[in-house]
Amino acid sequence: MESMEQVSTKPDNKKKKTKWEMLKKDLKKNKCIYLMAIPMIVYFILFHYMPMYGVLISFKDFNPRLGIWKSPWVGLKHFGTFFNSIYFKRTLKNTALLSFYSLLWGFPAAIILALLLNELKNEKFKRRIQTITYLPHFISLVVICGLIVDFTSTDGLINSILSNFGVEPTNWLTKPEWFRTIYIGSGLWQSIGWDSIIFLAALSGIDPSLYEAAKIDGAGRWKQMLHITLPALAPTIIVMFILNIGGLMSVGAQKVILLYNPLTWETSDVISSYVYRKGVQGAEYSFSTAVGLFESLIGFTLLIIANKLSKKITEESLW
Amino acid sequence: MKGKRVLSLILVVMLIMLSMVGCKKNETFTSDQDAEGGADGKVTIKYWVPFASNQYIQSLNESEMYKELEERTGVHVKFIHPAEGEEMEQFNLMLNSKELPDVIQTYAGQYKGGMDKAIEDGVYLRLNELIDQHAPNFKKLLEEDPELARQTMTDKGNIYAFPLVGIDPDEPAWWGPVFRGDWLEELDLEIPNTIDEWYNVLTQFKEKKNAKAPLVFSSRGIDPYGTIISAFNIGPGFYKKDNVVKYGPMEPEFKEYLATMNKWYNEDLIDKDFPTRDSNGRATLITSGDAGAYISEYAVVDQYQAAIAATDPNAKFIAAIQPSLKAGEKVNYRVVNERNGGYEAVITSSCKNPEAVVKWFDYAYSQEGFMLFNYGIEGKSYNMVDGEPQFTDLLTNNPDGLDFWTVCNKYKLEVGPYLRDYKAVPGFTDIDLDCMEQWTKAGTDHVIPPVNFTPEESETYSDIMGDVATFKDEMVLKFIVGEVPLSEFDNYVEQLKALEIEKVIDIYQEALNRYNNRKTN
Numbered sequence: 001m002e003s004m005e006q007v008s009t010k011p012d013n014k015k016k017k018t019k020w021e022m023l024k025k026d027l028k029k030n031k032c033i034y035l036m037a038i039p040m041i042v043y044f045i046l047f048h049y050m051p052m053y054g055v056l057i058s059f060k061d062f063n064p065r066l067g068i069w070k071s072p073w074v075g076l077k078h079f080g081t082f083f084n085s086i087y088f089k090r091t092l093k094n095t096a097l098l099s100f101y102s103l104l105w106g107f108p109a110a111i112i113l114a115l116l117l118n119e120l121k122n123e124k125f126k127r128r129i130q131t132i133t134y135l136p137h138f139i140s141l142v143v144i145c146g147l148i149v150d151f152t153s154t155d156g157l158i159n160s161i162l163s164n165f166g167v168e169p170t171n172w173l174t175k176p177e178w179f180r181t182i183y184i185g186s187g188l189w190q191s192i193g194w195d196s197i198i199f200l201a202a203l204s205g206i207d208p209s210l211y212e213a214a215k216i217d218g219a220g221r222w223k224q225m226l227h228i229t230l231p232a233l234a235p236t237i238i239v240m241f242i243l244n245i246g247g248l249m250s251v252g253a254q255k256v257i258l259l260y261n262p263l264t265w266e267t268s269d270v271i272s273s274y275v276y277r278k279g280v281q282g283a284e285y286s287f288s289t290a291v292g293l294f295e296s297l298i299g300f301t302l303l304i305i306a307n308k309l310s311k312k313i314t315e316e317s318l319w
Numbered sequence: 320m321k322g323k324r325v326l327s328l329i330l331v332v333m334l335i336m337l338s339m340v341g342c343k344k345n346e347t348f349t350s351d352q353d354a355e356g357g358a359d360g361k362v363t364i365k366y367w368v369p370f371a372s373n374q375y376i377q378s379l380n381e382s383e384m385y386k387e388l389e390e391r392t393g394v395h396v397k398f399i400h401p402a403e404g405e406e407m408e409q410f411n412l413m414l415n416s417k418e419l420p421d422v423i424q425t426y427a428g429q430y431k432g433g434m435d436k437a438i439e440d441g442v443y444l445r446l447n448e449l450i451d452q453h454a455p456n457f458k459k460l461l462e463e464d465p466e467l468a469r470q471t472m473t474d475k476g477n478i479y480a481f482p483l484v485g486i487d488p489d490e491p492a493w494w495g496p497v498f499r500g501d502w503l504e505e506l507d508l509e510i511p512n513t514i515d516e517w518y519n520v521l522t523q524f525k526e527k528k529n530a531k532a533p534l535v536f537s538s539r540g541i542d543p544y545g546t547i548i549s550a551f552n553i554g555p556g557f558y559k560k561d562n563v564v565k566y567g568p569m570e571p572e573f574k575e576y577l578a579t580m581n582k583w584y585n586e587d588l589i590d591k592d593f594p595t596r597d598s599n600g601r602a603t604l605i606t607s608g609d610a611g612a613y614i615s616e617y618a619v620v621d622q623y624q625a626a627i628a629a630t631d632p633n634a635k636f637i638a639a640i641q642p643s644l645k646a647g648e649k650v651n652y653r654v655v656n657e658r659n660g661g662y663e664a665v666i667t668s669s670c671k672n673p674e675a676v677v678k679w680f681d682y683a684y685s686q687e688g689f690m691l692f693n694y695g696i697e698g699k700s701y702n703m704v705d706g707e708p709q710f711t712d713l714l715t716n717n718p719d720g721l722d723f724w725t726v727c728n729k730y731k732l733e734v735g736p737y738l739r740d741y742k743a744v745p746g747f748t749d750i751d752l753d754c755m756e757q758w759t760k761a762g763t764d765h766v767i768p769p770v771n772f773t774p775e776e777s778e779t780y781s782d783i784m785g786d787v788a789t790f791k792d793e794m795v796l797k798f799i800v801g802e803v804p805l806s807e808f809d810n811y812v813e814q815l816k817a818l819e820i821e822k823v824i825d826i827y828q829e830a831l832n833r834y835n836n837r838k839t840n
Contacts, residue, residue, distance in 0.1 A: 154591045173595045261594040262792040278785035
């Protein structure tokens with residue numbers, strides 16, 4: 001009775017109350033699901049949201065002993081150091097190009113592989129191909145890069161093949177113009193199978209009766225793919241594409257560092273590898289955080305733009 | 320009812336969270352107790368130190384030597400080892416947490432801002448007074464060896480750590496050039512001493528022995544300890560000439576060095592793949608018999624010698640002196656064993672009983688401590704033969720078939736803060752002795768001693784050197800492989816100046832002046 005009275009004295013609470021009631025109702029109805037979600041929610045709060053205040057150190061001269069709060073503020077000093085470096089433009093350009101080309105080649109490749117696998121009628125053969133294509137995903141990056149360095153060396157595999165065609169042996173990893181090709185080519189080989197899994201999953205969800213209906217209507221395989229498979233795959237493709245756009249500015253340092261050398265830095269030195277080298281000089285927490293924040297901001301902006309565009313053009317979007 | 324359900328849900332969540340928090344609290348509580356003292360009233364030291372474990376000894380807690388030391392000193396040590404390969408990260412994480420062990424060894428010097436800053440921040444303890452009162456053996460060493468005193472002290476006069484100290488102030492060099500002795504003999508060549516002789520030998524290796532890589536070379540194009548580049552009377556990086564600091568890669572002589580390397584590279588005298596060759600790649604190249612010469616350390620030369628015997632039983636490595644331009648000329652840069660031998664152990668402000676810890680450290684610099692740390696326990700790991708300690712079969716001919724280096728840390732200490740005799744190994748091979756003799760012939764006048772930067776200086780240093788190193792590394796390789804002609808050298812020097820390299824030289828100069836002016840008493 002009392003609570004009812006309270007509510008009635010505040011007219012604008014009515015809407016809130018209904019929302020609260022809805023939530024309560026939902027909680028009651030799906031309590032097991034909510035209970036199962038708790039660990040994940042706690043995980044995200046503890047490990048993703050709470051540490052976020054750590055970005056503060058990109059505006060401070062972080063000193064471990066003083067902690068995040070007591071370290072002195074320095075404003076945009078660390079951003080300035082990064083933007084004023086003679087290598088800022090070069091690393092920015094290399095990062096953007098490397099991930100743009102990776103997306104350009106890698107993204108359609110996974111879809112095409114998934115489509116091709118989908119057309120295979122021999123289940124045994126299909127599964128074998130699948131296993132073979134995604135096996136490289138499980139090989140450690142260090143091993144992969146070791147192989148690449150071996151294959152591309154002056155007396156390596158690639159040169160011994162090319163020498164049959166009269167190509168002068170050279171160390172391909174010392175040629176700046178070849179770095180992107182090697183990096184993206186090996187990345188394609190390593191991840192194409194794995195990346196296609198999600199598309200294959202989406203494909204298996206397509207109602208077979210659609211294909212049957214199309215066949216009755218006289219549609220060949222090509223027409224079936226154009227009018228059934230691709231439209232059904234579109235939401236997945238778009239979501240994956242938008243997510244990939246978000247990561248466009250963050251090229252991981254590990255593979256680049258394992259493959260590059262000063263001779264190829266003009267095309268291979270990306271933001272993260274530059275920061276890594278600079279960080280080696282001292283524990284540059286604040287500087288690394290500032291650059292990380294810069295990368296995230298660009299990624300965030302790209303993600304929002306891509307999502308907006310996609311909403312407008314295709315009516316598909318992340319949120 | 321509804322309310323009750325929600326309430327119980329919230330309670331469950333809180334319970335889970337509380338139990339997590341509870342766990343953590345319990346942990347800290349027990350470790351706090353450890354730091355104060357064991358159950359039997361013994362002093363206990365929590366000692367953070369990186370350690371390379373193997374099948375024979377997993378952690379220094381298993382070390383027989385430290386157990387014996389506990390018997391003798393009544394101090395119990397609890398070793399904490401960071402994960403191998405993540406030492407730096409874990410050191411930084413440890414500093415970020417509020418709890419510190421009592422002692423930090425080896426990575427302590429990485430404290431950002433330097434040792435004076437660490438003492439100012441109240442993280443490490445200043446040891447001057449403690450050493451004065453409680454460490455007679457270490458104090459004596461400092462008094463007798465002003466260079467050691469200078470290197471164990473900061474510019475502000477703080478003594479901050481117990482380092483490894485070599486008992487022999489003239490420990491031989493451990494890094495230098497090595498040639499295929501059997502090839503030299505076969506081709507009737509002398510061991511080369513000058514750059515021209517090197518050129519001749521390498522050319523013959525290439526032409527007559529068909530060596531794929533006559534010279535295996537550092538992937539950055541400059542040997543880090545100055546072999547070859549020192550022939551041109553400069554250092555590989557910052558160096559000093561009559562107490563004036565200079566930067567090797569911008570001196571005019573560096574152009575001659577690059578011209579020589581470029582010539583060697585073009586004539587296939589240097590490993591064609593040197594920019595992409597890592598240490599494993601270099602080892603494979605050397606041990607497969609494709610290489611004629613390389614630059615390394617003597618312990619590694621032993622390994623290579625053993626490995627190459629499998630493919631070519633006649634192969635024999637032989638040490639050469641660091642080359643000079645003219646015959647008989649002395650070069651002035653090589654690897655140096657500083658009096659402060661590193662592996663420095665600091666005492667942190669978390670330590671409850673620093674006097675006892677200092678006394679415990681001091682034992683390692685006493686005569687008995689010297690025998691214990693270098694040779695272990697008499698009758699067990701060594702015996703006195705004709706007045707000289709000699710390792711027992713337990714170490715030199717282990718019943719489990721393990722080699723000395725695998726076994727040794729169980730009975731003695733390989734590296735750490737103690738008075739060390741580099742000869743405390745089962746014995747050097749002839750190659751080792753030859754290497755030491757040849758390599759030590761180079762002088763050390765150009766080497767800058769271990770100076771300190773102030774926090775402001777180290778900030779300027781890392782700000783500037785980040786870009787300078789990138790630019791220099793890139794250009795050096797391009798000059799050597801000929802992608803950029805040497806006529807660009809002057810522009811390269813101008814660009815280095817534009818990147819404010821001279822500011823760093825000034826910083827180094829000031830730091831060196833402060834080092835030279837340190838009052839050692």
